[in-house]
Each structure stands twice: as structure tokens, then as C-alpha cells.
Amino acid sequence: MALFRMISVRRSARIILLVGFLLVLYAIAARSISPDPYFERGGLGLFAHPRPDILKYVNPLIGTVNGGHVFPGATLPYGMAKAVADTQSPAENAAGYVSDDNAVLGFSNLHDSGTGGAASLGNFALFAHPGCPDNDYSQCKYRVSSRPVSRVVDSVVAHPGYFSIELENNVRAEMTAAMHSTIYRFSFLTERNQGGAAGQGEASASTQQNGHMPLILLDLQDLAGSLSKGSVQVFPETGRIIGNGTYMPSFGQGNYDAHVCVDFQGATIANSGTFLGNNASSVVTFADDIPQRAKNPSGSAGGWVHLERPVNDQVLVRVGLSFISTERACHNAEHEIPDFAFERVLADAERIWTEKLSVIEVETAGLSDDMLTTFWSGLYRSFISPQNYTGENPLWQSSEPYFDSFYCIWDSFRAQHPLLTIIDPHAQAEMVRSLIDIYRHTGFLPDCRMSFSKGFTQGGSNADVVVVDAWIKNITEGIDWDTAYAAVLADAEKPPHVWTLEGRGSHESWEKYHYVAYDHIDHHGGGSSARSVSRTLEYAYDDYCIAVLAEGLGFHEDAEEFLSRSGYWRNVWNPEQEDVKESADGSGVEPATDFVGFPQPRSTDGKFMFQPPRTCSPTEEMHRCYFDTTLATYEGSPWLYSFYAPQDMAGLIDVFGGADVFTQRLDYFHSSGIAYMGNEPTYLTVFQFHYAGRPGKSSEWVHNYIPSQFNASINGIPGNDDCAMGAFSSMAMMGFFPVAGQDVYLLTAPFFPEVRLQSRSGVPAVIRKTGDADGIYIQGARLNGKAYSKSWIGHDFFLRGGRLELVMGTEESDTWGRRDEDLPPSHPPEPSM
Ligand SMILES: *[C@@H]1O[C@H](CO)[C@@H](O)[C@H](O)[C@H]1NC(C)=O
Ligand SMILES: *[C@@H]1O[C@H](CO)[C@@H](O)[C@H](O)[C@H]1NC(C)=O
Ligand SMILES: *[C@@H]1O[C@H](CO)[C@@H](O)[C@H](O)[C@H]1NC(C)=O
Ligand SMILES: *[C@@H]1O[C@H](CO)[C@@H](O)[C@H](O)[C@H]1NC(C)=O
Ligand SMILES: *[C@@H]1O[C@H](CO)[C@@H](O)[C@H](O)[C@H]1NC(C)=O
Numbered sequence: 001m002a003l004f005r006m007i008s009v010r011r012s013a014r015i016i017l018l019v020g021f022l023l024v025l026y027a028i029a030a031r032s033i034s035p036d037p038y039f040e041r042g043g044l045g046l047f048a049h050p051r052p053d054i055l056k057y058v059n060p061l062i063g064t065v066n067g068g069h070v071f072p073g074a075t076l077p078y079g080m081a082k083a084v085a086d087t088q089s090p091a092e093n094a095a096g097y098v099s100d101d102n103a104v105l106g107f108s109n110l111h112d113s114g115t116g117g118a119a120s121l122g123n124f125a126l127f128a129h130p131g132c133p134d135n136d137y138s139q140c141k142y143r144v145s146s147r148p149v150s151r152v153v154d155s156v157v158a159h160p161g162y163f164s165i166e167l168e169n170n171v172r173a174e175m176t177a178a179m180h181s182t183i184y185r186f187s188f189l190t191e192r193n194q195g196g197a198a199g200q201g202e203a204s205a206s207t208q209q210n211g212h213m214p215l216i217l218l219d220l221q222d223l224a225g226s227l228s229k230g231s232v233q234v235f236p237e238t239g240r241i242i243g244n245g246t247y248m249p250s251f252g253q254g255n256y257d258a259h260v261c262v263d264f265q266g267a268t269i270a271n272s273g274t275f276l277g278n279n280a281s282s283v284v285t286f287a288d289d290i291p292q293r294a295k296n297p298s299g300s301a302g303g304w305v306h307l308e309r310p311v312n313d314q315v316l317v318r319v320g321l322s323f324i325s326t327e328r329a330c331h332n333a334e335h336e337i338p339d340f341a342f343e344r345v346l347a348d349a350e351r352i353w354t355e356k357l358s359v360i361e362v363e364t365a366g367l368s369d370d371m372l373t374t375f376w377s378g379l380y381r382s383f384i385s386p387q388n389y390t391g392e393n394p395l396w397q398s399s400e401p402y403f404d405s406f407y408c409i410w411d412s413f414r415a416q417h418p419l420l421t422i423i424d425p426h427a428q429a430e431m432v433r434s435l436i437d438i439y440r441h442t443g444f445l446p447d448c449r450m451s452f453s454k455g456f457t458q459g460g461s462n463a464d465v466v467v468v469d470a471w472i473k474n475i476t477e478g479i480d481w482d483t484a485y486a487a488v489l490a491d492a493e494k495p496p497h498v499w500t501l502e503g504r505g506s507h508e509s510w511e512k513y514h515y516v517a518y519d520h521i522d523h524h525g526g527g528s529s530a531r532s533v534s535r536t537l538e539y540a541y542d543d544y545c546i547a548v549l550a551e552g553l554g555f556h557e558d559a560e561e562f563l564s565r566s567g568y569w570r571n572v573w574n575p576e577q578e579d580v581k582e583s584a585d586g587s588g589v590e591p592a593t594d595f596v597g598f599p600q601p602r603s604t605d606g607k608f609m610f611q612p613p614r615t616c617s618p619t620e621e622m623h624r625c626y627f628d629t630t631l632a633t634y635e636g637s638p639w640l641y642s643f644y645a646p647q648d649m650a651g652l653i654d655v656f657g658g659a660d661v662f663t664q665r666l667d668y669f670h671s672s673g674i675a676y677m678g679n680e681p682t683y684l685t686v687f688q689f690h691y692a693g694r695p696g697k698s699s700e701w702v703h704n705y706i707p708s709q710f711n712a713s714i715n716g717i718p719g720n721d722d723c724a725m726g727a728f729s730s731m732a733m734m735g736f737f738p739v740a741g742q743d744v745y746l747l748t749a750p751f752f753p754e755v756r757l758q759s760r761s762g763v764p765a766v767i768r769k770t771g772d773a774d775g776i777y778i779q780g781a782r783l784n785g786k787a788y789s790k791s792w793i794g795h796d797f798f799l800r801g802g803r804l805e806l807v808m809g810t811e812e813s814d815t816w817g818r819r820d821e822d823l824p825p826s827h828p829p830e831p832s833m
Contacts, residue, residue, distance in 0.1 A: 054357050055350060057369070057376035060158040063114070063717040063725065064099040067678070070721045071095035071113035071384060073163040074177040076349055077356045078388040078403070078427065081321055082111040083175040083182040085156075085165045086122055086223055088148050094119050094250070096223060097163075099156075099714050103148035104165065106219060107173055109182050109319050110258065112250070112450060113384040114721025115407050117627075120250035120450060122223020124243070124260040126317060128171050128186045129215040132306070137282075140215050142275040143300035144225075160380060161349025171214075176346040178336035180329075180392070184317040185342050188214055188310070213270060216317060217304040218262050220245045227299050228255065231287035232274055234303040239269040241303040242326040249453035251407070253501060256452045257394065261320035261330035265340045267307035276301045316340050323392045323452065356383055359423045360734075363754040366773060371751060373712035375733050378726025382416055383424070385723045386431055395452055400437035401430040407722070408448030410458035411680040413465045415727035418738035421473050422798045425760060429477040432470045435463050436480060439487035443494070444502035454501050456627065459531065459634045459681075460538025461491035461504050465741040468545035471552060472743050473795045474760075485553055488546045492562070495524035504539055506532075509604070515571040518601040518609060518632055531625075533572050533599045533611070533632040537644045540569040544647035544827065545741040567829035569645040573655055574600040574608040577638075581614050595665050597656065599641050601632035613638040617674040636681050639674045646684065646739050649691035650826035659692035666692070670701050677709045678719020683728050687737045687746040690824055695791040696777045696812030699748040702732045703776045706751070735767050735806065736793070743794045744824050747817075749776040749808060763801030775808035780816050791817030792824040 063070030073084025073096065086105045089098035096111050096119075106125030127147055132140035141147040155166035164174035172187040218241050220230040230245035244259040273282040277296040288301065307315060318340060320333025337345055357379060364372060386403040393402040406412065420428040439445045445463035448455030467484050470476075491503055499505025505527045509520040516539070518532040544566035551559035577598040580589040589612055601609040609632075616625035617637035625631045633641050643666065645652040656662040666688055669675050675682050686705065689697035709718045710729040717725040731737050734757075735750030750767055757765040771779060781788040782805045783797070797804065817823075 053354075054376050055160050055354055057372045058160050058353075058357075058380045059373050059377050059712060060160065060163075060380070061099055061156070061714050062373075062377045062712060063381070063721045064095075064097060064714055065092075066715045067092070067719060068715070068717045068721050068725075069094040069114050069116070070381060070717070071111045072097055072158045073111065074161055074175045074182065074349070075384060076161070076177060076179055076352055077383040078386060079177055079384075080180050080387050080389055080392065081109060081177045081182045081319075082113075082121075083107060083109050083177050083184070083319075084111060084163050085151070085173065086125060087151075093122075093223065094720075096122055101150070101153070103150050104167055105144050105148050105223075107175060107184065108223060109260070109321055112387075112405050112407055113381070114723050114725070115250065115450075116720045116722075118250045119223035120407070123245070123247065123258050124319065124321070125219045125221070125223075126184065126262070126319070127217050127219065128173065128188075128315075129217075130170055130188045131213050132215050135213050137215055137271055137273070137304065137306045138280050140217075140280070140304075141278060142217055142219075142280055142302075142304070143277050143296075143298040144219060144221055145298040145300070146278055160353040161346055174342070176342060176349055178345055178348070179388070180321050180332035181336045182319045182321075183337050183340065183342050183345050184319070186214070186216070186315045186317065188212055188313045188315075190313070212309040212313065213306060214267070214310070214315060215304055215306045216264070216315065217275065217302060218243060218260065219300050219302045221299045221301065222247050224248070224250060225299050226255075227301075229289045230301060232285070232301070232303045234272045234274060234284040234305070236269065236272050236284055239264045239272055239305040239307075240330075241305070242330065243302060244326055247451070249451040249455065251448060252450055252453040252455035254453045257323065259322045259324065259326045259329040261322075261326055261333055262303075263318045263320075263333065264305060264307070265316040265318070266312075267310035267315050269305050270308050271306040272304060274301075274303050280304060316342060323389065324394050328392075353380070356424070359758040361756040362734075362752040365753050367752065370712040371707065371733075374707060374710060374716065375730055375751070377712070378710070378729040381721055381723055381726035382419055382730065386434075388430075389452075390430075390434075393452070396441045398437055398441070401434045402437065403431050403434040404449060404452060406431075406435070406446055406449045406455075406463075408455060408458055409462045409466060410447055410460070411722040411724045413462040413469070413740050414680045414683055414724065415731065415738070415740070416722075416724045417466045418469060418740050419727040419731055421469060421475055422757065422795075425475055426477065428470060429475045429479060432467055432475060432484070433478055433480075435467065436484050436487055439490065440483060442502070444490055444496060445487050446502070456500050457502065459534045460542045461488075462538065462542065464488045464491055464542040465545050468549045469738075469741050471549055472741075474799055481549075481553060485549055485555075488542075488549060492543060492546055495522070497525050499525060499527040504535070504542075505529075506535065510539060510565075510568070513571070513602075513604060513606075514565075514568045515602055517604040519603045528630070530630045531632060531634040532601050533638065534634040534636070534641055536572045537569050537599065537641055540566050540645070541647055541741070543568075548741070563827070564829045566647050566827070567651075569599075569648070570651070570655070572599045572602055574598060574602075575655070577608070577610075577613065579613055579639075582612065582620055593668065595661075595668070597642075598638045599633075600638065611638055613642075614674055616640075618676050619673050622676070635679055636676075637674060639669055640676075640681060640685070643669070643685045643688055644681070646742070648826045648828045649688065649824070651828050653692055659694075663689060663692045663694050663697065667697060676719070677705055678717075680722065680724050680728075683737070684739065686732075687748065690746045690791045690817065691826070693818040693820075693823060694812070695747065695817040698746065699776050699778065702748045703751075706732060739824065742825070744792050745794070745797075746792050746824060747778065747781070747804075747806070749778055750806065757798060759798055759801035761800045765798050765801045766803045768803065768805050769808050770805055771807040772809050775810040777809050777812045778806050778816050779809040779813045780807045781805060789816060789819070790822045790824075
């Protein structure tokens with residue numbers, strides 16, 4: 001139902017046109033697809049129907065409350081330009097807009113999506129006043145702390161490539177985006193056709209009084225208030241405003257510069273100038289160190305134009321963006337939006353988004369609109385970041401692509417990059433090349449990177465996994481594997497000065513003790529010795545991945561060495577640690593369950609220290625192990641980390657005491673409230689029952705979490721999106737989930753009768769359910785017509801295409817995926833340590 005509110009009538013007409021257009025495309029495409037007897041039988045369907053208009057199932061507002069921090073504005077896939085209304089929502093407006101009732105600060109043009117913590121980017125806010133008191137520009141409000149205006153309730157319309165909102169000052173702002181530029185259509189409404197809004201009469205009265213001479217300003221201050229210096233120049237004849245500023249990244253070190261170029265169309269320029277704080281003048285250039293904070297506490301500064309009343313009460317504003325120069329910002333706008341044609345830019349965005357999403361087709365019988373919206377919106381969000389800043393990198397000259405907003409790879413390596421590897425391999429190849437080029441120029445692969453700055457590392461050096469995942473999945477296009485190998489070796493072998501910024505810390509400890517000891521003083525590089533358990537577990541997996549690449553490139557000795565290090569996860573396993581919880585009176589701990597054995601911090605002399613196994617879970621001090629933690633696990637409990645040895649799950653299950661105990665514990669983890677689906681490390685645990693021969697249990701949990709935690713409501717994701725939440729839900733809904741860094745996808749019951757993915761060979765990869773349509777337990781499978789008893793498939797299926805049929809039933813199967821030879825692979829180090 002929420003869906004209909006998002007779609008305007010005007011849009012429905014476009015949808016009909018679009019459907020017609022797709023039908024034609026479809027007819028052409030259908031003929032060029034190689035004949036497949038299966039489809040010729042006509043049993044399947046999708047080729048027999050028009051492709052549904054998938055954009056109507058994308059609701060960009062999902063995840064714009066409760067910490068989702070999703071960017072719901074206008075952008076293209078991987079687009080640099082991202083326009084949205086920024087709201088005055090403390091701690092929540094990381095991506096600009098929040099679906100709450102706070103006032104609107106402006107409309108800014110660069111954003112990140114789904115990040116934790118502080119506002120990220122949010123540069124070059126526009127703000128439109130319908131008029132100034134007495135038509136006097138100096139009486140308008142300029143600074144960000146004075147100008148906010150409430151929004152009209154329920155006035156937001158968001159769909160791919162488009163965002164609009166109405167404010168209580170009778171201004172409607174619509175926006176759409178090209179790659180490096182945006183265009184706005186501001187409408188100055190005389191009367192509003194929505195009822196009941198408080199203050200409506202007053203607002204219209206003041207508009208009339210002001211004679212509709214709108215004033216539009218450009219503020220150089222960013223959303224986080226990090227502007228340190230900036231300059232602006234206004235050209236009075238045309239109203240063009242160019243400007244730039246120096247800003248700080250939201251979760252990293254250093255600063256970055258950004259540039260803007262704003263042009264107007266639709267009204268005569270009456271007057272123009274610059275402002276500092278609330279003081280506006282008709283002086284047209286301004287260059288300053290903004291932080292004369294005492295004078296200008298908000299840091300707001302920029303340019304403005306005062307316009308004669310526009311003919312049709314609408315003004316178009318075009319914004320060019322660049323990280324190189326103001327000239328380039330102007331060039332980007334002139335090149336991408338020479339025609340000032342809002343509708344054309346929007347139609348292009350819709351076409352590009354439709355093409356991007358059309359690599360997947362689903363049969364929808366039996367699925368509610370909400371389920372389809374959950375699926376397509378999640379998929380859509382997987383394309384918002386990393387951002388393609390190719391050609392916009394001021395830091396170094398290179399012919400390689402440059403992507404930014406890897407924010408953070410610790411989150412995205414687990415689901416988003418593996419998803420892109422399947423559905424957008426060309427983009428994934430460019431991203432990997434970009435990672436390698438960042439290594440070339442900075443000495444390390446990033447773990448987190450935003451706004452041309454080094455971000456803070458989290459757990460491991462997980463870009464290693466992204467690089468190796470690409471290697472094993474035939475993402476080879478243009479990748480220099482020798483340098484890729486040098487890059488992962490740098491992570492493994494080269495001590496960084498500060499490991500919280502790049503690379504890995506505690507090399508000495510890793511080499512000497514074969515784990516990160518919590519009390520080890522690192523002589524090679526600075527940084528705290530916190531996160532010793534999670535780093536040990538992550539480094540071990542990263543080393544497993546490096547072993548795979550080493551072997552693939554023919555470095556057999558290296559491969560053996562790294563494989564042996566991949567077994568170090570065992571060294572932080574304390575077999576005697578009992579499961580205890582905080583006692584009710586807070587005086588200490590008390591027994592919780594009979595489960596024994598957890599990863600625990602360990603000292604240089606081999607002794608274990610105690611960290612309560614539930615600390616950093618939703619049940620106990622959830623946030624004690626976030627960024628500035630001194631604890632041994634990062635953003636998760638020892639309970640969570642006890643399941644992390646994806647390279648050797650058979651070995652891990654042994655350590656737990658066998659498949660039954662492992663299954664009980666994993667089930668308990670998910671049912672006790674300890675598991676937190678709002679953070680990415682929990683994803684894989686949903687599927688790890690597979691390794692204990694119980695794929696049916698994985699399927700149960702997938703079908704529990706979707707839709708209970710991933711759904712079509714505005715609050716429909718459980719944590720910061722990181723462009724990863726949707727990658728989890730969309731793959732899980734299609735019936736598989738990757739073990740990132742391995743040629744393994746774990747199979748669970750799809751939500752759709754049939755899913756078809758475009759493959760690089762041209763033959764689609766088809767996953768089809770048969771049997772009991774209500775069943776969520778796979779009873780048996782056929783791959784390309786042959787019986788298939790493994791609970792997992794390899795990437796070849798997605799690469800070459802094929803047909804996987806899954807027979808469903810309402811009870812867990814006694815046979816399918818349960819035998820040892822059908823389990824997903826484990827890779828214990830040889831000889832065993
Ligand atoms: C901003 O633009 C001005 C004028 O073109 C220029 O002098 C200044 O160096 C630029 N600042 C930055 C940070 O690029
Ligand atoms: C604005 O002008 C007033 C009066 O001249 C002055 O006191 C104040 O410092 C100015 N503010 C800024 C930010 O320049
Ligand atoms: C990234 O941007 C560059 C330059 O505009 C373009 O050539 C390339 O195709 C883009 N890559 C993707 C994956 O969109
Ligand atoms: C994918 O890569 C693997 C390993 O490099 C290779 O054996 C296989 O032939 C490749 N497949 C295709 C379709 O290129
Ligand atoms: C939708 O997901 C959110 C976030 O995980 C959850 O809080 C909410 O209860 C879910 N809603 C429904 C109807 O399941």
C-alpha cells in the first residue's frame with residue numbers, strides 16, 4: 001500500500017510508455033537468446049510475458065529511520081552526484097534525509113549511503129526562499145542554523161532518480177541527477193492542495209507579501225559542519241555561482257576539497273551576492289578561512305541570487321560537481337545537462353536504473369507487493385555505493401578507474417561485492433582495479449575509504465577477500481594480478497604505522513605467537529592492541545584467501561605458508577570458557593547455558609583472559625566494542641565470533657564438539673537475542689547450519705529474518721545499510737548466499753517460483769522451485785537436469801548459466817545436503833597444525 005503513495009499519476013503514464021518500450025526491447029532480446037528446450041516448452045513463463053516495470057517496486061525510503069542511514073535521493077548507479085533534502089535530525093542524518101518530522105536544512109548534492117556515525121559529505125546545499133521580507137535580500141535567512149523550514153507532512157516522493165518534497169514555506173523542491181551533476185525544479189506555490197497543514201495561511205500570506213521574488217542560496221558548509229576554508233564567486237549577469245571548500249571525511253583522516261558550479265534558468269536575476277553567517281552583501285566574491293567561529297558559529301558562507309518572479313513560478317537550478325576544480329564542475333554540468341531538461345535527465349536516470357536492475361527477472365506468483373518491494377529496493381541499494389569518481393581523482397594521475405566510498409569493506413565484502421560479482425561483473429572489475437590502484441599510490445589496500453581519505457580499519461584487511469573473490473570468480477577484465485598479489489602481501493607482511501588506518505597491526509605477535517596477543521607491545525607500528533580476538537579470526541581468514549591467490553599464481557611455498565596461518569583461528573579458542581551472562585543484580589556473572597568453548601583474548605604467555613561471551617550483543621552492552629573499544633572483539637560478541645572460521649568449518653565444528661552441538665549453539669544464537677542482524681558479520685551465521693548437514697535450518701532462519709527484519713517498511717532494515725543489507729536480503733530471497741572469498745554459494749529455499757539471472761555467457765542462470773510451493777525445505781535438486789545432492793553450488797552456475805531446480809517440501813529433508821560428501825568444503829591447513 002505504501003507503494004501507491006510513492007507514485008504520482010504523471011509517473012504512471014511514464015510507466016505505461018516504459019512498459020511498451022520494454023516490450024519491444026524484449027521481443028528483440030527474446031529472439032537473440034539461444035534456444036533452450038526448457039523454455040521452448042513454454043512452461044516457464046517470463047519470456048512469455050512482458051517484463052514487469054521493476055522500478056515501481058523500488059522504495060528508496062526504506063531504511064531512512066532507526067539507524068538505517070540510507071540515502072533516498074536522486075542518483076545513478078555508483079553516481080557521484082547525490083541530491084536530497086537534508087534534515088535537521090541529529091545523529092540520524094548520516095545520508096542527509098531522515099523520515100522524521102525535523103525541519104529541512106537545504107538540498108545538498110554529495111552524499112554517502114548507509115554509513116554509521118556522523119553525517120558524511122552533504123556538500124553544497126541549495127536553499128530556496130519564496131521571497132524575502134520587503135523584497136530585501138538582506139532580510140532573508142542564510143545560515144544553516146537560521147533557515148530551516150518544516151516539511152509538509154507526507155509530501156515526499158522518492159523513486160529511482162527522483163526525489164521531491166514540499167516545505168511549509170510553499171516551496172516544492174524536485175531533484176534528479178546525472179553522474180556528476182544534478183538539476184532541481186523549485187516551484188513556488190501560491191496555494192497548496194493538501195489540507196490541514198498548520199501555518200498554511202500564514203505561509204501563503206507571506207509569499208504574497210513578498211511578491212514572489214525568490215532567493216536561492218548556495219551554502220559551502222557541509223552537513224557535518226567540517227568546512228575549514230572556502231571561496232565563492234557570483235557572476236551577476238547570469239547568476240552563475242562557482243565555489244569550493246575544504247572538508248573533513250566522516251570516518252577517516254585528513255581532508256578533501258570539493259567544487260561546485262550552479263546555474264539558473266527560468267527567471268531574471270534581480271540581484272546577487274555573497275553571505276557570511278546571516279550577513280548578506282552584494283559583493284560578488286568571497287574567499288575566507290571560514291573558521292572565524294566566534295563570528296560565524298554555523299560556518300555557513302556562500303553565494304545567493306535574488307530572482308524576479310518566474311513566469312510559471314518555477315526555477316530550474318543546475319548543479320555541477322567536481323573534486324578537481326570549479327572549471328571542471330561547470331564542465332560536468334554543461335556536458336551532462338546542456339539542455340536544462342529536468343524530464344530528460346529523469347528519463348535517462350530511469351532508463352539506466354531499469355537496465356541495471358533488469359539483469360534479474362523474478363516470477364512473482366504468490367508474492368505480495370511488500371515482498372517484491374523488499375527485494376527490488378534491496379537490490380537497488382546495492383548499486384548506490386561505492387561511488388564512481390573515475391576522472392575526478394585529484395590525488396594522482398592514473399588511467400585506472402577510481403572508486404571511492406568503500407565504506408567499509410569490512411561490511412561490504414560479505415555480501416555486496418559478491419552480489420556485484422554476479423550481477424555487475426564489469427563494475428566489480430573496475431572496483432577491484434581501483435582498489436589495486438589505491439594500493440599502488442598509498443601502499444595499502446583500503447579497509448574503509450571515503451572522500452579521498454584513508455578511513456579507519458575495522459577488523460581485518462578484508463579487501464584481501466574482495467580481491468581473491470574476484471580472482472576465483474573470473475573477474476579478470478583489466479586486473480593486474482601481480483600487483484594485486486603485492487597488495488594482499490602488503491596487508492599480510494608490511495607493518496603499517498597505525499593499523500587503525502591501514503593494513504594489519506600486531507605483525508610481531510602474529511609471527512611469534514600465531515595470534516594477536518592482547519598484551520603485546522608492537523615495535524613495528526603504533527595502534528592499540530584492542531580487538532585481539534576478532535583480528536586474529538579475520539587475519540586467519542584473510543590469510544586463507546591470500547593462500548588461494550598465491551596458489552593460483554603459482555607461488556606454492558607462499559600458498560603453504562598462508563594456508564598454515566589460516567589455521568591460527570584455533571589459537572584464541574578457549575575450550576574451557578563457559579557461557580555466562582551478567583547477573584540480574586549487576587554484581588558479576590552467572591551461568592547462562594551449558595555451552596562451553598569460546599574465543600577469548602590471550603596474552604603473550606599463552607594464558608586466556610576473560611571477556612564475557614555475550615558482551616557486545618543486543619543482550620549485553622551492545623555498543624562497548626564499537627570504534628573506540630578496548631575489548632577483544634569488534635562490533636560483536638565472542639558468541640558471534642565463535643562461528644567465524646569460514647575457511648575450515650569442519651575444523652570449527654570439531655572444536656564445538658560435533659555437528660549436533662554446533663547446530664544447537666547456532667540455533668540458540670539466533671533464537672536467544674544474541675544475534676544482531678543489523679551488522680554484517682551475522683549474515684553468514686544464518687547459513688552455517690549447512691556445514692553441520694542441516695541446510696533446512698538455514699532456510700528456516702532466512703525465512704524468519706525476511707520479512708521480520710528485512711521488509712518494505714520505512715524502518716525495514718535492522719541496522720546501517722552499508723549498501724549491504726539489501727545484498728543480503730536479495731540474495732537470500734533468490735535462494736543462495738555466498739561464502740565470500742570461496743567458490744561456494746549456500747542454497748536455501750528461494751522466495752520466488754523462479755529467478756533468472758543474466759550470465760556472462762548469455763545463457764541465464766535459472767533457479768526454479770518445484771514441489772510444495774509453501775515449503776521452505778529443499779528436498780532434492782537437479783542441476784541442468786541431473787540430480788544434485790550438494791547443499792551448495794559454485795560460481796560456474798552464474799558464470800555460464802544453467803538451470804537449478806529445487807524440490808520444496810514442508811518438512812526438513814532427511815537426506816538432501818545431509819551427507820558428508822554433500823557439505824560445503826572446508827580447507828584445513830595441511831599438515832594439520
Ligand atoms: C577554489 O577556487 C578559487 C578560485 O578559483 C581558487 O583560487 C582556490 O584555490 C580554490 N580552492 C581550492 C581548495 O581548490
Ligand atoms: C554580521 O554583521 C554584524 C553587524 O555588522 C557583525 O556584528 C557580525 O559579526 C557579522 N557576522 C558575521 C558572521 O560576519
Ligand atoms: C565509471 O566512470 C567512468 C568515467 O565516467 C566510466 O567510463 C565507467 O564506465 C564507469 N564505470 C561504471 C562501472 O559505471
Ligand atoms: C574461470 O576461471 C577458472 C580458473 O581461473 C578457469 O578454469 C575457467 O575456465 C574460467 N571460466 C571461464 C568461463 O572463463
Ligand atoms: C521490519 O523490519 C524492521 C527492522 O528490522 C523491524 O523492526 C520490523 O518489526 C519489521 N516489520 C515487520 C512488519 O515485520
